[in-house]
Amino acid sequence: MLNRVRSAVAHLVSSGGAPPPRPKSPDLPNAPSAQTAAPPEAPRSPPARAGSSAPAKTVEARASFSRPTFLQLSPGGLRRADDHAGRAVQSPPDTGRRLPWSTGYAEVINAGKSRHNEDQACCEVVYVEGRRSVSGAPREPSQGQGLCFYYWGLFDGHAGGGAAEMASRLLHRHIREQLKDLVEILQDPSPPPLCLPSTPGAPGSSDASHLVGPQSCCSSQKEVTHESLVVGAIENAFQFMDEQMARERRGHQVEGGCCALVVVYLLGKVYVANAGDSRAIIVRNGEIIPMSREFTPETERQRLQLLGFLKPELLGGEFTHLEFPRRIQPKELGQRMLYRDQNMTGWAYKKIELEDLRFPLVCGEGKKARVMATIGVTRGLGDHNLKVCSSTLPIKPFLSCFPEVRVYDLTQYEHCPDDVLVLGTDGLWDVTSDCEVAATVDRVLSAYEPNDASRYTALAQALVLGARGIPRDRGWRLPNNKLGSGDDISVFVIPLGGPGSYS
């Protein structure tokens, strides 16, 4: 996440202390100054496949720089991964344990805009043990009726690496917590019960005959699918993760915020949950299927403006919820300026009044678009301390931690080894179009045997390299001599042939 939080980093106070002095560079985050690498023997992520593993609520203080455990970096490797000059592409070692599902992964640090790589990643197989049976009867631990899900997460941090690091360690555990109640329900082909007993042994009330005095529009029961329960579990897990960050930000170093792009594979379906400006696409038989959309001040303009309109106190008298095509000058008072409000997609002229001279809540275009002149993404986790520059006005009320979840049914199509789901942080997509990614998929995978398990890592590396470029002409350049991405770049390549099919 490069250049996505401006000016406001100085206000990222920790533990309720006074704001630190503003750093010289507005893009330099308030990151821990120690450059010592975390020892590799301290694993980033405890084993997730254990019902008895530490609950999601527990957080250890973890101030030092870290990279994903699955990279198996030695202290020297960690230093190379942290080197802005060399920008060496990192992948899991060929010799080590492969990532689940033959997943390919590659990453590279930014060109110097933040001290460390603020992207984080996680790839796990997670076992969910049911909390109790739906009928209320106590479960036998040996029954083996739990569920497994595959999990991939990309977290693009801004204004510090703490939130991304914490999310990469804990978000999948929140998802597991949410799924615990659903273990039996999801494995039962009948429709989910609408109502569950509050205590084990109490009778359920999913029977429609309990209804009395139905009203015309509410007499029927809505059909709720298994799929929508998983979507709801993921949505709530994002919220619980965000709330945990809010609770623990003072005791621990949870600096900044992060975008979160998460994939869950469960019972034949792929759930892609996105909160931020990372992106997921499926490349299937050369065809591109978008699996996410980006949440930015431009794409969420109307949501932000509506909130500012309904809750003007959130604007603190400093901002106007109206959008103008440029900043208005005081001498233009009384003239007529183009504007649009929360209801409009088109533009119209309005007479400029005094309050229109306030700074617009949403301004700028493309990568320069900002909420309250500060942040360039509108969904994600963390950012609880984020304030408007030179002000105490909080920005968090305008940010949403809720992802949009898209579902892809893996069983509806016979996938070949070249069909992949590609996840990338904005470092990839800023300089690479969907079509260019699809072309790289075709070019790289056709150079490897279909059963060569290293092909997906090679593809991830090629995508990262293609977005980074090579150092030339005072910068990182692409073959067409355009600037490569100076941002952190992280890419997962997930083959769609199913777990183990091509490993």
Added chain:
Amino acid sequence: MLNRVRSAVAHLVSSGGAPPPRPKSPDLPNAPSAQTAAPPEAPRSPPARAGSSAPAKTVEARASFSRPTFLQLSPGGLRRADDHAGRAVQSPPDTGRRLPWSTGYAEVINAGKSRHNEDQACCEVVYVEGRRSVSGAPREPSQGQGLCFYYWGLFDGHAGGGAAEMASRLLHRHIREQLKDLVEILQDPSPPPLCLPSTPGAPGSSDASHLVGPQSCCSSQKEVTHESLVVGAIENAFQFMDEQMARERRGHQVEGGCCALVVVYLLGKVYVANAGDSRAIIVRNGEIIPMSREFTPETERQRLQLLGFLKPELLGGEFTHLEFPRRIQPKELGQRMLYRDQNMTGWAYKKIELEDLRFPLVCGEGKKARVMATIGVTRGLGDHNLKVCSSTLPIKPFLSCFPEVRVYDLTQYEHCPDDVLVLGTDGLWDVTSDCEVAATVDRVLSAYEPNDASRYTALAQALVLGARGIPRDRGWRLPNNKLGSGDDISVFVIPLGGPGSYS
């Protein structure tokens, strides 16, 4: 608009008087009781192609039943059009002046659910004279630099015909008013000025050099297109129309509300603006291009829930913003019920608390979905008096008068005589799929010569007949013996070959 407003019609008070007693049928609107038809010599709509015609602000009281002037109905014809038993399909006469743009039109009254046909329609060519020159210099009236737009409007009334009738007479004039400032700008190929002088003769300030002290994210000017100015003009016209209804509802008979589906053709582009549950599709070379989407409690659930969450006072302690799959029973307190809030698309379980026993803000499914148990559409004009049944809680705050506007560039494709834009009220779409409409387009138009101007009216008639069915087995039945639509049905068929091309 059939069955779209329940129970609440009794609360549609007029002129601030006490609510009338609730009618026996909840679907019978509070319509004027006089069944006398308006004399045909009293035109519904004054000629629009006149800069000096009455301004949009003027409204005559108009309590009696009327049908679109272009139908040229005699008193006897008007009685037949008002006959629920015969349900004769109405179209402009073959012998009379054709509708602009060789437009086809047909309509039929409902099967008895409301006293009169609550749909209304308008088809006009509207001349816009510029209000003044952009440069501030007074305009010569003889300069002839005005603009013409073609206009079609379908208005589907509910809980009375007043709002639909008023909108059909006045909305295009509000659009003309909004366009008056844009006459010169839209004809100038250079980008629109961002700022206009407040008074004629004052210098404009569209010059970027006026900017001082640019801030990082607001230093640039946004590009605003001519197209987005027209979109903004249409959006604001809807709002002004709605505000006029609010102002004049007491002095005049503006009962109920209406959905509005409007098409504007201006300078090569077709603008389709929809607020409600009517629908527009283009059928082009057999392909279907959706030109609108419906706004209902289901499609706008999250907007409604967010408003209820942010402004709980609008729920009056009677409703909960949470959605449940069915009404909760008091005895279920403490159990866990599926729910979703304004942030969720999936479902999850929550423990039932006392306030969850309130009636859900949004409930029901499909055509039975309702806001506050009352209204089944969430956008449109009017409804300023609409209250929740047995309560004084207003529903209007949850309804939006803003349309979604989609733009189709007529110049980007060489259209053949069989390419059409079809507009229909929900009476058509409730029983007819987009594909069935496309099949009817093909079947009917291929039976006529391409230059036969009557083919588009024949197509509109076929669509209305196909949705109405024939009286059989105690109801109106389609050929497959399913029930036909008992609602008012109105259809415009607009050939895309351009004005006059096929007339």
